[in-house]
Amino acid sequence: MSTASEGATPGFLVWRLSMKWRVAVDRAVAPLGLTHAQYSLVASLYGMRHGGERPSQRRLADRTGLEPLYVSKLARSLESAGLLERARDPRDPRAVQLALTEEGRERTRQAIEVVQGLLEQLLAPLGGLDSARTREFQRELTTLLDAPLDPTNENLKEQS
Template identity: 80%
Template sequence: MSKGTEGATPGFLVWRLSMKWRVAVDRAVAPLGLTHAQYSLVASLYGMQRAGERPSQRRLADHTGLEPLYVSKLARALETAGLLERTRDPRDPRAVQLALTEEGRDVTRRAIDVVQGLLRQLLDPLGGLGSARTEAFMRDLTTLLDAPLDPLDPFREHETEQS
């Protein structure tokens, strides 16, 4: 364990790992004109389009875990950069559908390659992408992501104990 993490809580370690990843991805995709958040959006959109989906901003927000308002802001910036198109959904005029442009697909493919290289570096200490340790790590991360978090719950539990 590194000196900076001795005695650290699990929450602190999650924070540090997420910040390490975010900074690394930000630096890696900056030469392509993207931020980490923009990369998350275009990479997710790329995968959804390959699966035949033309998602709404709301659907993409749900998929990425980003706030819908933030997805809207990112989508507008990516549209201005010529990387994606925003169009009204013919079935629901309130909804905006997103699609990568040809340039957006090209930039996204290059960004995915760069980020995959970072992912290989990150997972190398666990034996690499296909290792049993990495698969177990991914199961654990999925379990934690699926666990509900209600910021009011700890307070309610504390109030109940005092009653």
Template identity: 80%
Template sequence: MSKGSERATPGFLVWRLSTKWRVAVDRATAPLGLTHAQYSLVSSLYGMQRAGERPSQRRLADHTGLEPLYVSKLARALESAGLIERTRDPRDPRAVQLALTGRGEEVTLEAVKVVQGLLEQLLEPLGGLDGERTRAFGEELALLLDVPLGPGEPGTEG
């Protein structure tokens, strides 16, 4: 355990780990022209497309946990970079659908490899990607992500 972490609160540790992860992904994906937030969008979009979905910006925002306005901003930047296409949804003219371009798919696959390597490094102390402790850790994180924390969160009043 790092110096000072023994008495840290779980909230502080979650914040530190998320910051450490974001910075590591930012640095690792920068040579590919991506930020961590952009990586989150293109990798999620890649997975959704593989499942046969052409998601709206709103659906991608819900999936990633990012604010819809921020997803819109990121999508415009990714479109300008030639990595995604934004088109109006024929069923709902207010909605914008997203899809990776050919170049976007190439960059995304390279970024996924890079980030996968970081994930393997991060999870090594827990037994690696396939370790029992890693599986349990993932289950605990998923449980915490389902806890509503304030007004406007699913399952809360207000």
């Protein structure tokens, strides 16, 4: 354990790990003209497309955990870069559907390969991507992500 982590709270460790990951992905995908946030968007869109879906901005926001307004901003910048197409949903004129362009699909494939290599490095101390420890870590992370967090919770107010 690093000296910076000694005595640290779980919240601090989650924050540090997420920052370490974000910075590493930012650096890794920068040569492809992407940021970590843009990568999150295009990689999710890529995966959803392979599942037969052409998602709306709202659905993509839900999938990535990003704010809908931020997804809209990212989509516009990716559209300007020629990586993404935005179109009105024929079933709901208020909704905007997203799709990767051919260039967007190719760049996303390259970025996914790069990030997959980073993920293998990150998980090596747990035995690698397919190890039992990694699967348990993934279950634990999913449990934490599924737990509701409500900053207006009355219990939090009573404790302060």
